[in-house]
Amino acid sequence: MPRKPPAADSFRDYVHARGAALSRTALLLTGDPHLAQDLVQQTLIGVASRWERILAGGDPDAYVRQALYHQHVSWWRRWRREPVPVERLPEPAGFDPYGPLETTIVVRQALRGLAPRQRAVLVLRYFEDLTEAQTAAVLGIGVGTVKSQVRDALARLRVVAADLVDPQEVPR
Amino acid sequence: MTPRLAQALLDAAEVAPPVPSPDRLWRRGRLRRRRRRTGVVLACLLLITALAWTPVRSRTALEVSGAGQEVLPGSVAEPYLWQRTLAESPNGPVKLTFGTGHSLNLETALVLIGRDDTYRLDYLSPGEDGGTLSPDGRWLLGQNLRDLTTGETRKLDRKLTGHPPAVWAPDSRTAVGGIGGDGGIAYGPDGQPLDIPDGEIVLVDGTSGAIRKIATAVDGAPWRAAFSPDGSRLAFHTSLPDRGSMLTIIDTRTANPLHTVTLTERQRLAGPAAWTPDDSQILLAAGEVCAWAGYCTDQTWHLQRVDLTTGTIVDESVRGRPGNPTVIAWRDGQPVVQQAHGDRPCDTVALTETGAQPLPLTVAGHGCADYARDLLEEGILGGPGIEPSPWQAQWWAYVPVAVLLAGIALIAVRIRRRRRTPTPEYGLPAN
Numbered sequence: 001m002p003r004k005p006p007a008a009d010s011f012r013d014y015v016h017a018r019g020a021a022l023s024r025t026a027l028l029l030t031g032d033p034h035l036a037q038d039l040v041q042q043t044l045i046g047v048a049s050r051w052e053r054i055l056a057g058g059d060p061d062a063y064v065r066q067a068l069y070h071q072h073v074s075w076w077r078r079w080r081r082e083p084v085p086v087e088r089l090p091e092p093a094g095f096d097p098y099g100p101l102e103t104t105i106v107v108r109q110a111l112r113g114l115a116p117r118q119r120a121v122l123v124l125r126y127f128e129d130l131t132e133a134q135t136a137a138v139l140g141i142g143v144g145t146v147k148s149q150v151r152d153a154l155a156r157l158r159v160v161a162a163d164l165v166d167p168q169e170v171p172r
Numbered sequence: 173m174t175p176r177l178a179q180a181l182l183d184a185a186e187v188a189p190p191v192p193s194p195d196r197l198w199r200r201g202r203l204r205r206r207r208r209r210t211g212v213v214l215a216c217l218l219l220i221t222a223l224a225w226t227p228v229r230s231r232t233a234l235e236v237s238g239a240g241q242e243v244l245p246g247s248v249a250e251p252y253l254w255q256r257t258l259a260e261s262p263n264g265p266v267k268l269t270f271g272t273g274h275s276l277n278l279e280t281a282l283v284l285i286g287r288d289d290t291y292r293l294d295y296l297s298p299g300e301d302g303g304t305l306s307p308d309g310r311w312l313l314g315q316n317l318r319d320l321t322t323g324e325t326r327k328l329d330r331k332l333t334g335h336p337p338a339v340w341a342p343d344s345r346t347a348v349g350g351i352g353g354d355g356g357i358a359y360g361p362d363g364q365p366l367d368i369p370d371g372e373i374v375l376v377d378g379t380s381g382a383i384r385k386i387a388t389a390v391d392g393a394p395w396r397a398a399f400s401p402d403g404s405r406l407a408f409h410t411s412l413p414d415r416g417s418m419l420t421i422i423d424t425r426t427a428n429p430l431h432t433v434t435l436t437e438r439q440r441l442a443g444p445a446a447w448t449p450d451d452s453q454i455l456l457a458a459g460e461v462c463a464w465a466g467y468c469t470d471q472t473w474h475l476q477r478v479d480l481t482t483g484t485i486v487d488e489s490v491r492g493r494p495g496n497p498t499v500i501a502w503r504d505g506q507p508v509v510q511q512a513h514g515d516r517p518c519d520t521v522a523l524t525e526t527g528a529q530p531l532p533l534t535v536a537g538h539g540c541a542d543y544a545r546d547l548l549e550e551g552i553l554g555g556p557g558i559e560p561s562p563w564q565a566q567w568w569a570y571v572p573v574a575v576l577l578a579g580i581a582l583i584a585v586r587i588r589r590r591r592r593t594p595t596p597e598y599g600l601p602a603n
Contacts, residue, residue, distance in 0.1 A: 011201075012194040019191030027188040028181060037189040041197065048201020049208065107184035126174060127181040154174070163176070 011051050014060055015044060022068060028123045029072045029116075031108045039075070043068045065128075066138055069120055073139075076116040110161040118153035121146055215583055218576050244547055247534040247557035250274050251283050251291045254569035255560055258284055258294040264320025265309035266292075267547055271302060271538040283537060284320065291560040301334040302542075306344040306378065309544030313338040313347050317381055326381040330374075336395055338376070339444040341403035342545070346424070347376045348397045348406060350389065373397075373408065375424060386427045390415070394465075398446040398454065405430065407454050409441035411465065419454070419478070433483060437463035439476065443499035445507070445545065454478045455507060457497050458487065469514060473497055475507070475523065490527060495519075498540070501548040503531075508548060510540045 022043070026036035047054060047064055054063045111119050117139065124135040125146075132150075136143045244267060251274050263286030275281035275295060282294040282302035287309070296302060303314030312318040314334045317326040330351050332338060338349035351372040371391035374383040387408055389395050395410040406424050411417035417435040422428070435456070442455035456476040462468040475488040495511030502508065506522040508531065513519070518540035521528035532554035535541040 008195075008198050011198050015191060015194035015197065019194075020188065023188040023191050024185035028185055033187070033189040037192070040189075041192045044192070044194075044197045045200045045204060048198045049205035051201065107180045122177070123181065126178045127185065129178075154177075157177070 007051050031112050043071050106161055110157055113160045114153050118149050121149040122153050242551040243555035244551050244553050245558045246532045246554045249559040250536040251560045252562050254565045255291050255293045256564045258292040259323050262323035263290045263292045268541045268543045269305050270535050270541040289558045304338045305542045306340045307545035308344040311378055328381050329383050339397045341399040343403050345378050352391055396441040398444050400447050401451050440464050445499045445501050449502050455499055501545050503549055
């Protein structure tokens with residue numbers, strides 16, 4: 001009979017398997033590689049401190065995702081009152097469908113123009129491909145709020161990066 | 173769905189940073205877990221401690237005793253170290269006082285039990301005596317006069333020595349105490365004092381704080397006194413090996429001596445309540461083994477009655493009473509005596525013709541308690557035991573309690589927030 005791996009081994013296996021996905025989500029949420037790395041690290045430290053309980057729940061992904069988004073919101077709440085110096089206001093960016101590097105810059109700039117919750121809603125809906133109900137569950141908000149946040153976020157994106165959004169996709 | 177946005181997000185996410193080492197994450201996670209668990213254990217311990225402090229217990233004791241105006245508790249426990257002080261919040265008139273070592277200044281403190289069973293502490297200076305409680309429980313006379321209802325100290329014209337302790341008249345309006353000499357003692361070539369200065373025995377007016385000389389005594393010599401029931405006369409006993417043992421009856425109004433009775437070294441005035449309530453006799457304690465100044469450990473004693481009309485002294489029939497006695501009150505025609513013992517706590521008994529009846533009065537602390545005489549003579553004895561409330565604390569003791577409660581509230585809020593967040597049932601996107 002195979003011996004059950006200890007908790008440390010299963011955690012290591014989980015991070016190897018899911019760490020990259022977490023890191024991508026974190027990058028979209030924060031818009032900064034360093035912040036993204038910190039966000040993943042803080043989230044996974046918290047996960048490691050409760051790993052046995054999370055495993056007993058049967059679905060680590062759900063817990064980890066929720067922890068990541070809540071950690072991000074928590075950071076935002078803590079730092080929102082700190083002023084961010086801006087030399088000049090960013091100009092509206094164009095979309096280059098042929099260059100990933102340019103796309104990265106454009107998307108980051110566009111996401112930075114959104115409120116943190118709007119950013120999270122977009123990432124959950126259009127990157128992680130969750131339904132509105134699932135998005136609402138992760139963020140701990142109502143489905144109606146998810147809808148309004150998506151609408152506002154897409155409307156905002158149309159202003160700062162019109163090419164990212166198909167005109168007909170902005171809900172009224 | 174917006175295909176362009178989805179594709180753009182996928183492209184932007186491709187440059188995500190590497191994930192930190194899982195082993196390092198695991199170690200830091202375990203460290204956080206240990207800290208969290210330690211915090212929880214500490215919080216639980218503090219919570220249990222706080223709950224153990226709840227005022228319910230002391231309030232229950234108060235209610236059972238009926239906040240008794242006329243009840244003396246069967247037992248009195250030690251105070252908490254942080255108990256409120258007399259100066260901070262006076263609780264007089266009080267039922268009783270006693271000395272305790274539960275004191276933050278590492279000296280003996282005086283504990284005062286109010287009529288509402290509240291505790292107060294009065295910190296004493298090194299060597300300072302707590303003072304003698306007046307029969308009505310309102311005044312405390314040590315070196316100066318303290319009003320226990322207001323906490324104010326009334327400075328006397330001259331400080332009392334406090335040794336021996338002052339004695340109150342039954343009406344609580346007058347007391348007798350000692351004032352030391354000027355301290356100028358001349359010594360001969362052999363080192364013996366040539367002339368010991370006399371100290372003064374004074375009457376203290378409890379209302380005005382005025383003092384009036386009523387007798388003289390060798391400075392530092394032991395003396396005992398007892399007022400007559402109406403306070404008009406004072407039985408004053410002083411004893412020195414080379415000057416004899418004299419019991420003098422003094423008119424307190426004129427300070428004139430009325431009678432003098434010569435006693436032996438084995439006889440002494442029995443205590444501040446030695447004068448019988450019918451004004452006919454004065455009680456003496458007669459040592460059976462040695463002179464009282466000898467302090468022999470196996471001393472036993474019996475009562476003697478001095479007839480004030482004839483001057484005759486009559487022994488009681490009982491012999492071999494234990495301890496070092498002090499008659500402190502009269503109850504149902506029987507003298508109430510505190511017996512101090514070297515090897516066990518002080519006990520209080522009512523003397524009968526055939527022996528002694530123990531009274532249900534047990535008090536923690538050092539030595540014998542000082543009771544309000546009125547209450548001891550007319551109150552109900554053996555009421556429910558009392559314990560101090562930890563919430564009758566000095567102001568600074570509330571600071572750690574407030575920090576503790578704030579911490580508990582913070583933890584409760586965080587737990588509540590965490591529980592309110594639902595757990596979704598789906599996975600992360602595939603790699």
